[in-house]
Amino acid sequence: MTLTELRYLLSLAEEKHFGRAAERCHVSQPTLSVAIRKLEQRLKVQIFERGRNRVMVTPIGDKLVAQAKNVIEQADRLEMLARNTGDELAGPLKIGAIFTVAPYLFPHMIPQLRKIAPDMTLDIEENYTAVLRERLRNGQIDIAIVALPFTEADVLTKPLFSEPFEVLLPTDHPLARKASITAEELADNDLLLLGEGHCFRDQILDACPSVARSSRDPEGRVRTLADGSSLETIRHMVASGLGLTILPRSANLHAPYSADWLVTRPFTRAAPERTVAIAWRASFPRPRAIDALEKAIKACRI
Structure with missing residues (x-):
């Protein structure tokens, strides 16, 4: 059993496709397939279940993959020690x-x-x-x-x-005249949020029940942006007048827009934070x- 075979094993377990795993390992698909088959024969277990269009790791395969990760990580550590004379602060x-x-x-x-x-x-x-x-x-x-x-x-x-969440809004918006803003007021205005998959969106909805309810209401005023959007995309949309948003404080420390365009306001009660x-x-x-x-x-x- 070699480290190369174990790397093939990990690549196939992660990609679940012989072609992609071979490409990732910079070898031909037959080379990788033969190596995996020999490894299974040597260990006398079936590591992968092969289907027409997909590859699945077997239960015993899961255990072998986990051990292989440990072996590879320790091998990488040996290389790092040799290359950098044990300097943990050298290398990528x-x-x-x-x-x-x-x-x-x-x-x-x-x-x-x-x-x-x-x-x-x-x-x-x-x-x-x-x-x-x-x-x-x-x-x-x-x-x-x-x-x-x-x-x-x-x-x-x-x-x-830890950092609190803040409301970002156009300077000429009526809520900008307030010293602080409630979550209920946000739900009554056009509010822009990141799409599904962003933990920041989930944290906002967990902390602001009124916003969460509005986001589920087809007639609500919470708008979910398409996949691929970012906080900076939302910032530009707020500057253009499409609505308000909620940002973490770190996103507002070095904002590209001056106070003539956008301002931030804290929440009235204990601010949600992350x-x-x-x-x-x-x-x-x-x-x-x-x-x-x-x-x-x-x-x-x-």
Whole structure:
């Protein structure tokens, strides 16, 4: 059994398609198929159930895949130790962050991290929480930056900061004359929200029952944007006069529009908020890298 075979195994388990797995491993499909078959024969178990159009991992295969991930991670650690003489702050770190955190955190975090760990480069992606969860579990990223709650077996989390939600509205909107705004007032106005899959949307609906009710009402004034929209897209729509929105405070700290166009207002009562945290596999072999990342983020004072 070789590390190459185990990498083939993990790729097929994740892609569930021989062609895509082979492409990901930069080998031909027959090469990968033969290697998987030999591995099954050597272990005397069926790891994959093969169908006409899909591949499924068998129950015993799930256990073998989990163990293979541990083996590959430890092998990668050996390579890292040899390459960097044991320096956990050297070499790339693969980070994933949710869409509503990444654009407001990374421009401030990266300069801080460069001061702390100048030899540690970042391989960055933005995605939904559900996708980051899977990619973290599969070892495709080292660290995820998410909003709590976030629970996953064999994954550790550490809170970084909490931030309140704020209302963003045009300067000439009648509600802009108020010092604070209630959730009920928002539900009675045209309100723009991110689409399904964004945890920030779910947090707003959980914290604001009146907004949640309006979002379910066909006659309500809450509008859900199409997939692919971002907080910045919504900001531009608010500036154009299409409605109001709710943003995390970090999204308003360095806003592109002046107070002549857009203003923010707090909630009247205790503002809904979110806690942003880092998550990593318990077996991740570079704890100093996690410490450095935490230090850099906290230095941003978001």
